[in-house]
Amino acid sequence: MELKLLTAIFCALFSWQVLADEVTSSNSTNYNVKDVLETLEHALAYHDEIPTLDKSKIIGRDQRSALEDLDDDLSDLIELFESEVLIDQQIQYQKLEQRIAEEKVTRQKYRKEVVLAVSDERSLASKLLPGETLKSMVAVSKADYQTLIDATDKNIKAYKKEQESTLSAIRSEFLAMQIDLTTDQIDVLMTSVIGDEILTMTVTFNALKDVVLKLEQLSDQSGEDLVYAKKYFGMVVVLYRLMDKIQVEFIRNVENNFLPRLEELEDEGKAAIAESKKLISDKVRVETLKNNIESNKETLDVISIYREVLEDQLDKVKKANELNHKEMAVADNTYRTVSLSSAVVGLITESANNFSRLMSLQIPDVREFQNTEIRETFKILSGRINHKVK
Numbered sequence: 162m163e164l165k166l167l168t169a170i171f172c173a174l175f176s177w178q179v180l181a182d183e184v185t186s187s188n189s190t191n192y193n194v195k196d197v198l199e200t201l202e203h204a205l206a207y208h209d210e211i212p213t214l215d216k217s218k219i220i221g222r223d224q225r226s227a228l229e230d231l232d233d234d235l236s237d238l239i240e241l242f243e244s245e246v247l248i249d250q251q252i253q254y255q256k257l258e259q260r261i262a263e264e265k266v267t268r269q270k271y272r273k274e275v276v277l278a279v280s281d282e283r284s285l286a287s288k289l290l291p292g293e294t295l296k297s298m299v300a301v302s303k304a305d306y307q308t309l310i311d312a313t314d315k316n317i318k319a320y321k322k323e324q325e326s327t328l329s330a331i332r333s334e335f336l337a338m339q340i341d342l343t344t345d346q347i348d349v350l351m352t353s354v355i356g357d358e359i360l361t362m363t364v365t366f367n368a369l370k371d372v373v374l375k376l377e378q379l380s381d382q383s384g385e386d387l388v389y390a391k392k393y394f395g396m397v398v399v400l401y402r403l404m405d406k407i408q409v410e411f412i413r414n415v416e417n418n419f420l421p422r423l424e425e426l427e428d429e430g431k432a433a434i435a436e437s438k439k440l441i442s443d444k445v446r447v448e449t450l451k452n453n454i455e456s457n458k459e460t461l462d463v464i465s466i467y468r469e470v471l472e473d474q475l476d477k478v479k480k481a482n483e484l485n486h487k488e489m490a491v492a493d494n495t496y497r498t499v500s501l502s503s504a505v506v507g508l509i510t511e512s513a514n515n516f517s518r519l520m521s522l523q524i525p526d527v528r529e530f531q532n533t534e535i536r537e538t539f540k541i542l543s544g545r546i547n548h549k550v551k
Contacts, residue, residue: 192241192368194375200241201372201396204234208399235403239361242368247360250331254351257324258540261317268313271297271306278303338367346527352540353467354419354547355474358411359525362478365407366520369400373513380505390502397512398496401489404519408482415475420468422546427464430457463538466528474525481522488515 207230214224283304293312300306328344328351335342340363342350350356376393383389434457437450495508530536 191244191246194372197238197241197372198375198396200234200237201399202392204231204238204399204402205392205395207231207234208395208402231402232406235399235406238403239365239407242365243361244334244364247331247334247364250327250334251351251356251360254324254327254331257320257327258352261320261324264313264317264320268310268317271300271310271313274300274306275303275310278306283308335363338363340524342525342527343529345529346525348536349470349527349530349539350525352536352543353470353527354543355411355415355471358407358414359474362407362411362523363525366404366516369404369516370513370520372400373397373509373516377506377509377513380502380509383502385502387500387502387505390505391496391499394492394499394505394508395496397509398489398492400516401485401492401512404485404516405482405489408478408485408523411478412475412482415471419471419546420475423464423468423471423542426542426545427461430461430464433457434461459534460538460542463535463542466530466535467539467542470527474523477523477526481519484522485519488512488519 207227211224211227211231214222214227216224278301280302281304282302284301287300287302287305287308293309297309300309325344328347331347331351332342332344335347350359376396380390380393383393434454437453437457441447441450492508492512499505499508530539
């Protein structure tokens with residue numbers, strides 16, 4: 162019996178080391194297995210400690226402090242699962258978006274100068290000096306500023322082409338995680354206020370499936386040693402908690418921050434329309450006021466689309482979280498009562514299937530925009546929501 166026990170322990174430790182030396186080759190799920198397993202083991206210790214503590218104590222350790230420590234470990238796990246490739250691509254997309262916005266502001270300034278300029282022909286200095294910066298410093302004629310406008314148009318076109326390549330690269334990463342979105346849908350996702358959280362959710366949950374498979378291997382190789390087998394299943398229980406943490410934070414952000422802010426913007430738009438209608442009765446600059454009304458109506462239409470995007474994803478995550486709570490309760494109960502190491506592999510396999518099902522329930526289903534104007538208004542709204550929330 163002692164020989165069997167030692168063999169099981171050796172197999173478990175050896176298997177752990179083999180898996181720990183691996184780093185998954187997929188770009189979208191590229192993490193250090195050893196660090197993940199060590200953090201999971203650390204988190205499991207807090208999870209096991211919680212039932213042994215008082216719910217609340219004025220002095221000393223209680224369930225709340227243990228839960229805080231567990232939550233810290235879960236946050237560490239999220240960081241370990243982060244995809245550097247996707248983060249870099251997202252940053253690249255945002256930088257290009259900023260550059261496009263800056264070029265548009267510059268172009269608008271030049272268009273104003275074209276109207277104000279007196280002479281038509283290009284100036285000699287503008288012809289001779291290289292680069293947009295120097296040309297802008299000496300520009301005086303309509304032709305000078307038109308040359309600069311053409312240059313900004315060229316820059317915008319180049320940035321958008323580079324942005325399309327970035328979106329295609331992000332789409333490839335999503336496809337590797339079995340999520341099929343068009344580049345237009347990913348563009349909506351990247352510019353929405355929930356984009357960062359959707360990326361975190363997608364990458365983390367994709368990694369969870371991979372980790373569970375590794376825990377299944379470890380459990381299978383632990384032989385008859387219940388202590389090790391049970392520990393691996395306990396780590397799966399921690400992964401349920403991790404999924405719950407991400408889902409709950411997403412739900413909280415959408416319900417408490419993003420949707421209320423969207424409602425504020427809707428109220429502002431309705432108030433602006435009401436004011437314009439009231440001013441029309443004075444019969445002063447009627448056409449301008451009518452244009453203002455139409456512009457605000459278009460914004461309200463995009464707000465409606467935005468709300469649909471947020472509520473659809475919120476509904477998906479809520480349903481997945483409800484199911485996750487049930488699965489987590491069963492897994493936790495089973496973890497505390499399981500007495501046969503041979504049963505653990507099957508339990509972990511079942512959990513792997515559950516994670517796949519939970520992930521499929523919340524795959525983003527993002528609508529595409531009908532035209533450029535809607536897309537631009539959507540981006541502007543995202544900026545206004547984020548500015549208010551931060």
